[in-house]
Structures are given as C-alpha cells and as structure tokens.
Amino acid sequence: MAQKYRPLNSVLIKPSGPDCNLGCTYCFYLEKESLFPATNTHPMSPEIQEEMIRQVMQQSGNVVSLAWQGGEPALMGLDFYKRVIELEKKYGRNGQSVGNGFQTNGTLLNREWAKFFKQYDWLIGLSLDGPQHIHDRYRLDKGLHPTWAKVEGVAKMLLEEGVTVNAMCCITDYSADYAEELYNYYKSIGLTWMQFIPIVETDKNDTSKAASFSVSDEKYGQFLITLFDLWINDFRNGEPTTSVRHFESVFHSYVGLESPECTMMKECAPYVVVEHNGNVYSCDFFVEPRHRLGNMRQGRITDMLNSKKQDEFGKAKNLLPRKCKFCPWYTKCYGGCIKDRIKDPEDRRLPRFCLAYTMFFEHAHAKMKELAKLWQQKQADYAKHERTGGIYDASAHFSKPL
Numbered sequence: 001m002a003q004k005y006r007p008l009n010s011v012l013i014k015p016s017g018p019d020c021n022l023g024c025t026y027c028f029y030l031e032k033e034s035l036f037p038a039t040n041t042h043p044m045s046p047e048i049q050e051e052m053i054r055q056v057m058q059q060s061g062n063v064v065s066l067a068w069q070g071g072e073p074a075l076m077g078l079d080f081y082k083r084v085i086e087l088e089k090k091y092g093r094n095g096q097s098v099g100n101g102f103q104t105n106g107t108l109l110n111r112e113w114a115k116f117f118k119q120y121d122w123l124i125g126l127s128l129d130g131p132q133h134i135h136d137r138y139r140l141d142k143g144l145h146p147t148w149a150k151v152e153g154v155a156k157m158l159l160e161e162g163v164t165v166n167a168m169c170c171i172t173d174y175s176a177d178y179a180e181e182l183y184n185y186y187k188s189i190g191l192t193w194m195q196f197i198p199i200v201e202t203d204k205n206d207t208s209k210a211a212s213f214s215v216s217d218e219k220y221g222q223f224l225i226t227l228f229d230l231w232i233n234d235f236r237n238g239e240p241t242t243s244v245r246h247f248e249s250v251f252h253s254y255v256g257l258e259s260p261e262c263t264m265m266k267e268c269a270p271y272v273v274v275e276h277n278g279n280v281y282s283c284d285f286f287v288e289p290r291h292r293l294g295n296m297r298q299g300r301i302t303d304m305l306n307s308k309k310q311d312e313f314g315k316a317k318n319l320l321p322r323k324c325k326f327c328p329w330y331t332k333c334y335g336g337c338i339k340d341r342i343k344d345p346e347d348r349r350l351p352r353f354c355l356a357y358t359m360f361f362e363h364a365h366a367k368m369k370e371l372a373k374l375w376q377q378k379q380a381d382y383a384k385h386e387r388t389g390g391i392y393d394a395s396a397h398f399s400k401p402l
Contacts, residue, residue, distance in 0.1 A: 003311050006270060008302045009061065009065065010066075011273075013044075013052065013066060014287075016075040019071045020075070036276075052296060057088060057096065060302075065100070066099070067100075068103070102123070106126050107151060109158070111161065125166045126158070126167060128167055135151065138174075139151075152189065155191060166194070179227045182196075182227075193245075198215050201214060202345070214343070217355040218355055247364075254369060263336055264333060268282075280301060280304045293305075320351070332361055336353050340353060
C-alpha cells in the first residue's frame with residue numbers, strides 16, 4: 001500500500017526548548033533538558049527562527065497553523081514573536097492564511113503581550129488547572145510557591161483585552177473529582193473554551209508503576225460523564241454555549257468526519273515538532289532520539305513529515321489487541337493517545353483509558369446521535385436555501401486547535 005501523503009498543515013514549535021520558570025509536579029517536558037546538555041538555557045536562534053518559518057510558509061498550503069509551546073514559550077520575550085509576524089509576512093504568499101497558537105503558563109504575560117495577541121488574532125492556551133485548591137496542588141514555581149493568583153489574574157486581563165483564550169486543564173487523580181466545580185469555575189471567569197487533558201506519567205522513584213498524580217481509568221470515565229452532562233445542559237436552541245474540545249472532537253465521528261484532535265485519529269503523525277535547535281521529532285510526547293526525524297537545517301520539514309520513519313510512527317497506533325478492533329467504540333477513539341499506553345507498566349502497553357471511553361460512549365452515544373441528526377438537518381437546510389452553497393462548516397462551534 002502506498003504511503004499516505006501528509007500535507008504540512010500544522011507545526012508545533014519549542015522556541016525555548018524544555019526551559020520553564022515553573023516546576024509543575026506532573027510536567028513531562030522538563031526532563032528533556034538531558035537531551036541538550038551543552039547549555040543551561042535553550043533559546044531558538046534568529047537564524048533557526050527564520051529558516052523554520054521560511055520552510056513552513058513555503059512548504060504548506062493555503063492554510064497553516066503554528067503552535068508555540070514549551071517549556072514556557074514566553075521566556076523568548078515579546079520581540080521574538082513580533083519578528084515571527086514579520087517573517088510570516090515576508091515568506092507568506094497571496095491568499096495564504098496562517099494561524100498562531102500560544103500555549104503558556106501565563107505567569108510572564110502582561111498587557112503588552114495581550115495587545116499583541118489581540119492585534120494578530122493569536123489563540124492562547126492558558127494552563128489554569130481550575131480554582132486555587134486544584135491549580136496550586138501541582139502547578140508551583142521552582143521555589144514551590146503557588147501560582148494560581150497570578151494565572152487567574154492574567155486570564156482575566158487577557159479576556160479584558162479581547163484575546164481568545166482556551167483554558168488548558170490537566171486532569172489528575174485529584175482534579176478528576178471536581179468536574180462540576182472546574183466547569184463552573186471556568187464559566188464564571190469567562191473561559192468558555194475548555195480543554196481537559198488526562199495525566200498519566202511513570203513514577204520517577206518506582207518505574208514499575210504510574211505516578212501517584214496520574215488519573216485512573218474509572219475516575220477519568222466518570223469525569224467525562226459529569227462534564228458531558230454539564231456541557232449538554234448549557235445548550236441553547238440546539239447550540240452549545242461552551243466549547244469542550246474532547247466532545248467536539250468526538251462529534252466529528254458522528255457526522256462522518258475525521259477528528260481534528262490526533263488523540264482520536266486512526267493514525268498519529270499529522271504534524272511534527274520543531275525543537276529550539278532545529279531538530280524535528282515525530283510528536284510532542286516523543287521528543288527523544290529514536291523519534292528524531294532530522295534537522296531542518298539539513299532537510300525539508302515536509303519531507304520529514306512524509307518520511308518512512310514518520311509513517312511507521314503514525315501506524316504504530318493501530319497496534320491494538322483484538323478486542324479493540326471489535327469494540328463498538330473503536331472508530332470513535334481508535335485506542336486514544338499512544339503515549340497513554342506506555343506510562344504505566346501495569347497497563348501492559350494497552351490503551352490506558354479503555355474503560356473511561358467505554359463509560360463515556362455508553363452514556364453519551366444516544367445524545368451524540370441526536371446532535372448529529374440535528375447537524376445533518378441543518379446542513380441540508382443550508383444547501384436547500386443556498387445560504388452557503390451547500391457547505392456547512394462542521395467546526396463552526398469547535399474550539400481552535402492548539
């Protein structure tokens with residue numbers, strides 16, 4: 001079978017490498033410092049910045065998104081990102097659209113940053129784990145000081161400036177018990193775009209098991225059920241009033257579309273990661289030597305995205321037990337993210353959240369089918385009345401991908 005061609009639509013960039021001003025308990029990226037031992041800090045040079053943006057703009061299609069992550073990308077300073085805009089304009093072409101996402105812990109941002117984000121329509125993923133007792137449990141600075149007050153203040157400031165903000169919430173053993181409190185908290189401060197990320201990592205002191213902060217399969221399943229009911233109950237006139245990325249990603253499968261979230265895709269590898277030194281890797285969760293695709297100073301990013309090595313990485317997601325392939329929910333989750341299969345040795349490299357997804361789909365399936373039917377009717381109505389030439393955007397109410 002011929003290898004599938006992957007267009008260069010999305011690139012995740014680590015401009016400050018693994019450097020961060022926080023020391024969050026569950027962070028998986030701080031340890032990547034060991035890959036780059038030559039220096040204590042890892043800022044992207046102006047030369048690599050320009051070459052990376054040149055390649056992305058020239059090798060992508062009419063629409064491309066750049067996601068700036070870390071570590072903490074704000075460590076690069078605002079002038080670095082002002083130059084990003086200049087370079088995107090320099091190397092972009094007529095009719096080409098570029099979107100920038102910025103995932104941050106928020107502690108280094110001020111109104112000057114906010115005005116920049118607003119001016120250029122950047123989407124901000126803000127790591128705010130909820131109210132104080134949840135956020136400050138694991139999200140501390142390197143002096144073990146709490147960070148919630150600062151981050152909540154930044155969230156409100158960004159919203160005041162009209163910046164589009166997506167709340168990024170890590171679901172742990174502790175926060176999984178507070179689905180309703182989390183959801184209502186975000187709504188109360190104006191964060192109606194929400195992304196909830198289940199955390200599972202290997203215990204650094206006992207590599208035979210998961211770290212104590214990792215969320216269990218069953219707890220995550222109950223969290224999704226509670227959250228789904230809250231989301232549905234906030235619908236008005238058949239339309240969502242809040243955005244929960246997981247539910248909207250799953251919804252795609254109910255209307256015959258591929259999920260925009262790689263976790264729910266049949267194969268991995270729709271994007272690549274560019275580190276501060278120009279190294280290109282298969283995935284954010286697999287920045288390690290065996291998944292290094294090359295360096296963009298010696299090759300083309302799009303060639304690495306379409307390399308045999310990246311293709312094999314993507315297909316590895318299909319290595320699932322027989323029961324998965326015959327599961328009624330297989331085409332809805334495809335086994336979830338492969339990184340969740342390897343963090344707890346007790347999972348024996350099987351999908352970590354199998355029970356969670358089963359619980360969720362058994363609970364949400366009927367309602368999802370109903371929503372899909374309404375969506376399909378609306379699509380037909382648009383076509384009938386020629387309001388959009390017969391095309392309805394399935395992602396009209398979906399959060400922008402980071």
